[in-house]
Amino acid sequence: xxxxxxxxxxxxxxxxxxxxxxxxxxxxxxxxxxxxxxxxxxxxxxxxxxxxxxxxxxxxxxxxxxxxxxxx
Numbered sequence: 001x002x003x004x005x006x007x008x009x010x011x012x013x014x015x016x017x018x019x020x021x022x023x024x025x026x027x028x029x030x031x032x033x034x035x036x037x038x039x040x041x042x043x044x045x046x047x048x049x050x051x052x053x054x055x056x057x058x059x060x061x062x063x064x065x066x067x068x069x070x071x072x
Contacts, residue, residue: 004066005032014059
């Protein structure tokens, strides 16, 4: 799955807590989350993919996107 964060991110960082291998929140000046690993193999890395999907579903700004169909 491909992963990206759009400009709606306000840096709540729930995704960083759930999947720190994929997301990070830089220090000042911009606290918006960035993707440090833009692709995860949803078939070979099921546990990590599940945490990324949980991050997508828990994002309060719905700012995380993927090329998979993820329901909220």
